[in-house]
Amino acid sequence: MERLQKIIAGAGITSRRKAEKLIEDGKVSVNGTIVKELGAKADVNSDEIVVDGMPLEKEEPVYYLLYKPSGVISSVKDEAGRKVVTDYLPTEKRIYPVGRLDFDTSGVLIMTNDGEFANMLMHPKYKVEKTYFAKVEGIPDKQKLQKLSRGIYLDGVKTAPAFVKLRKSENKKGTSIIELVIHEGRNRQVRRMLEEVGHPVLKLKRERYGILDLKGLNAGEYRELKPHEVKKLRELSVT
Known part of the structure; x- marks a missing residue:
């Protein structure tokens, strides 16, 4: 059993803070019952969790390091039809960038579907x-x-x-x-x-x-993060 906001963030829907707001606003239900208590827990494997009208589907977390080229949007889509960072990763899973790099800036960009992990890395208090x-x-x-x-x-x-x-x-x-x-x-x-x-x-x-660099990659190339790298980034995010 885990706290609802942690489950929602872990599914990549949003950050934990925004997940808490969804719960407080009555937009989350467990097994057909609306839950507004932030301390409420659920079992992601057996309970039916619906967030803002959409059933929650548990995805296996994925973690990538992308060498973002200059002239690419740090987003999952662009209304103007410009190239976005997700165009470089051949995966059907819903992933998104951790933070942003400007259109004209290149370099290290982490991509994931783990909302809690992303939120930890971006939070200024952890000083990554x-x-x-x-x-x-x-x-x-x-x-x-x-x-x-x-x-x-x-x-x-x-x-x-x-x-x-x-x-x-x-x-x-x-x-x-x-x-x-x-x-x-x-x-x-x-x-x-x-x-x-x-x-x-x-x-x-x-x-x-953090601990990640561009060694071995050219602009537009990517690699999966190794388990020890994900672990180390988590450690950096809470110390």
Whole structure:
């Protein structure tokens, strides 16, 4: 027996927090009876669970690492008909990206149907580190790098401290490569941070997500996560 919100999140329908809201709103029933108590439990293998009018079907969880190419939407569909990340994975199971990478950003993207796992990874309180390499206009001085590392105000809220390092500078081209390690996931955060210090991003790539990197993959390729990788990511998400 497990809590209903955990079962719903584990089925990949939504996050646990949103599952709790569905329960409170009376949109979840077990064996024909509407349940509004967050502490209610059920057996996913024997009970009939209906969420917002749809029977819950237990799916085996799947976990993939995709090397997202630039020019691809981090979504399961796009009304404009543009290429989306699910186009790269040959599976009939309903999967979705953990968080998002901008249309013009490439790199590590985790794909899964495990809603609870995804929610844990994305929650800022767990501080799962993400490493980005940005090619930017100009060459930032020491003061600007320190400002980035201490935090930048975006929409009136300061970003958390970050690891920042100038990896390469090309004086003739007037560009440089900057490494940033952050654990937040605000909208277009890395691009906006660099714009705030006067160095717009020309190219951006996420090289690492927690313990995962792009080793052995080319843009558009994917691989299944190994059991020990999933376990380690879970551990990172609760420590």
